[in-house]
Amino acid sequence: MEMPEIVVENLTKRFEGVTALDSLSLEIKKGELFGLLGPNGAGKTTLINLLCGLVEPTSGSVYVAGHDVRREAAKVKELIGVCPQDATAYSFLSGRENVELFANLESVPKAKLKESIDELLERMSLTEDADRRLGRYSGGMKRRINLIIALVHDPEIAFLDEPTVAMDPQSRRAVWGFIKDLERNGKTIMLTTHYMEEAQELCDRVGIIDHGKLIALGTPAQLIDKFQAKNLEDVFIELTGRKIREEI
């Protein structure tokens, strides 16, 4: 039997008395596009930070591609690409220079670098603006650069923390297509989102997280069926008694 690509076992994380994650267990298969849904403060970003080795768990274990994140963080970092929630790049560099910088940090071979960057910029409709400084980009353009930076080294596993938030519908559709392509290329993807329709459209399976606990897990169809709901939004209301957007 194939080993899961991501394994989370009884993971707990407390920050100064606040429990961000509470005995959370989860497995994600290789090549799966997994959606993590939940309101602000539910623990989604904390889980991604733990999976990247950015923070230490209070208790429990995390394995990525068979590597214990706590002990083998360096190996894990070579396998993953992370798109943080806030568009994070250097405003004094152009879009292309930002992507080049992070491609170099990920040791993308020089020969492949230009081709990869050009392809990704084209894919995200940023070719024309690639040489403008990031400080002059719109919010949506910064978010697209943010995503390119995360994926420029063609990682095996991608953690995408709300990659489409505040994007216009057209850009969001383009990003969805991009994420779908990643899945088709066999990448393992964990996607956090507030948008239920996004999760329903893209994800093979979803987990709903609230107050640090995983309260539901399954394919969108399974969850809709189980809770006799019209869509994932209704599933969330059924489980928590409130709309997810009320928390944003």
Add this chain to the structure above:
Amino acid sequence: MNFQRVSALVKKDLKRLVREPSALFMIILFPIMLTLVFGLAFGGIGGNQTVTYQVGLVNNSPLGQSSNWTQRFIGNLASVEILKIQPYSDNATAQDDLIQGKISAVIIIPQDFSRSCDSFESAPTDPNLWTNTTLQVYVDSGSMFATQAITPLIQQALATTITGQQVKSTSTSIQISSPSLVQASNTTAFEFMMPGIFAFASIFLTMIVAQSFTLDRDCGLLKRINITPTTATEFMSSQAISNMIEALIQASVVFAMAFAIGYRPKGDISTLALAFVLVLVFSLCNVGFGLITATLAKSPGAATGIAFLFIMPQMFLGTFVGASLSQSAQSISRFVPSYYVTDALTSLFLRGAPITSPSVLVDLAVTVVCSAAVLMIGVVLFKKYGKA
């Protein structure tokens, strides 16, 4: 160590230097302005004017037997271009004029001056046969340049009188009450300040480093870099390299500006090379202070304020600003790294000391040790408490 990562980070930092107005000002424009303003104010620009000092002379040596020693000494003093000798009949009048600022110094030739010179001349290698005496020198403590310049010039005139050499290479029977090791002559105030200006410009790297680290931390950029396989060693190496390049640019700009307005330091190309090495090593110290600042500061604004806790002592105690420090402040200044950089540069540029001179090598060693220690403390503190 992956050089692809290090060079990418260095390139990024150098682009920041060129593209961010605040960094460009602090690293390039500020040193240019500093050198120009000080050159204009203190004699580097505008005809290379020479500062002159009125020096009172009280001759207590009896006339007659061996008085030619005294006359020779007075003649040698008078031949120093920047000293204007003014004879006084008594010490009280001379001291009065000194207090009133009419003269910059008073020299008192002791009664046994000629006897002491005779004793040295007859037995230059046997101190047991010398008649030891002291030449009293009082200098206007309100003039930071007089305190530095006059005593060495008297020392030089005395050495010429007794030994026939300009530089006092051996001990003699006559001591100066407050001797200094400076062997300067015909020097403008600007030239006195230049070694300190070199160190001064580099001190502000502390603020640049602290601001860039806190800003990158606030924006999540440090976290983002931390997600990549870049190691802490690679990241810190890139910081060290980029800041050393910035310091090199600063030092080159300062030197070029000073040279353009007439500054000609003593020494040769090796002297200049060692001066740049000193500035480079010192820049690492300022990176360390910058990291400590970034650890303490919660925002770029706070970093600017906290950076001054490190900048001010270095500036006032260790560069040209501290040239007229009190005795106690001079003792405290030994605890700031910039003091050793300025002292070494002063020895090289002003005293014409060779690069192998023990005092220069000691200053270099202290600068290396201080810089390594401060950088290490900065890296450890930032890694442990500053990244969050």
